[in-house]
Amino acid sequence: GGLKNSKHECTLSSQEYIHELRSGIAEEKLLNCLESLRVSLTSNPVSWVNNFGHEGLGLLLDALERLLDKKQQENIDKKNQHKLIQCLKAFMNNKYGLQRILGDERSLLLLSRAIDPKQPHMMTETVKILSAICIVGEEKILDKVLGAITTAAERNNRERFSPVVEGLENHEFLQLQAACMQFINALVTSPEELDFRIHLRNEFLRCGLKKILPALKEKENEELDIQLKVFDESKEEDLIELSHRLNDIRVEMEYPL
Numbered sequence: 001g002g003l004k005n006s007k008h009e010c011t012l013s014s015q016e017y018i019h020e021l022r023s024g025i026a027e028e029k030l031l032n033c034l035e036s037l038r039v040s041l042t043s044n045p046v047s048w049v050n051n052f053g054h055e056g057l058g059l060l061l062d063a064l065e066r067l068l069d070k071k072q073q074e075n076i077d078k079k080n081q082h083k084l085i086q087c088l089k090a091f092m093n094n095k096y097g098l099q100r101i102l103g104d105e106r107s108l109l110l111l112s113r114a115i116d117p118k119q120p121h122m123m124t125e126t127v128k129i130l131s132a133i134c135i136v137g138e139e140k141i142l143d144k145v146l147g148a149i150t151t152a153a154e155r156n157n158r159e160r161f162s163p164v165v166e167g168l169e170n171h172e173f174l175q176l177q178a179a180c181m182q183f184i185n186a187l188v189t190s191p192e193e194l195d196f197r198i199h200l201r202n203e204f205l206r207c208g209l210k211k212i213l214p215a216l217k218e219k220e221n222e223e224l225d226i227q228l229k230v231f232d233e234s235k236e237e238d239l240i241e242l243s244h245r246l247n248d249i250r251v252e253m254e255y256p257l
């Protein structure tokens with residue numbers, strides 16, 4: 001392959017990364033370590049990820065929590081948060097990593113806290129990760145994701161879906177808008193029960209989505225248009241299902257057995 005941009009990258013074993021992270025490195029040194037780790041997690045076999053994951057995931061989550069908790073967010077702190085999200089994304093890119101992340105109580109809450117409209121690049125990756133978790137996770141996962149989003153929003157005294165809708169309002173950043181719309185679709189189409197799907201969709205619409213949809217449709221961006229179409233079609237299907245149900249009830253009332 002091409003030249004490695006540092007000796008660091010090709011030489012560190014998973015245990016050495018764990019040692020570095022455990023030593024409490026910070027700022028620039030942490031950023032370099034995380035960038036190198038991201039490459040290693042992406043390019044090494046799953047066995048390497050397994051080796052790292054046993055303890056490494058906990059250390060990544062510790063570092064993310066520490067940075068999210070900081071009152072004074074420096075630029076380097078934001079860069080490190082974003083890099084940690086990228087490492088988590090690379091880590092969960094296989095079945096083992098995904099199960100590990102879903103098995104750690106903190107991961108969903110910390111990812112939900114990283115839904116930060118002030119950091120559009122990081123937020124884009126974060127909502128993409130959460131969308132993937134909703135789609136591939138087991139059936140109970142939706143409740144866990146919703147619980148984590150709710151808890152994260154309560155910390156900031158906000159409605160639980162308002163950070164996602166705020167991301168949609170960032171007209172400078174189409175990728176974020178498309179990713180937020182994808183996340184809304186992942187949440188709204190996940191439930192088996194019609195009532196719950198309608199409830200979640202209406203909560204988003206009330207939270208500001210209804211107001212912003214016309215502007216999003218004018219963007220004429222392919223990725224965003226696909227997600228808007230999914231949103232409209234699933235809404236349409238649910239309305240049809242609802243009208244069938246109401247019709248059945250009406251028939252039962254008119255022609256009781």
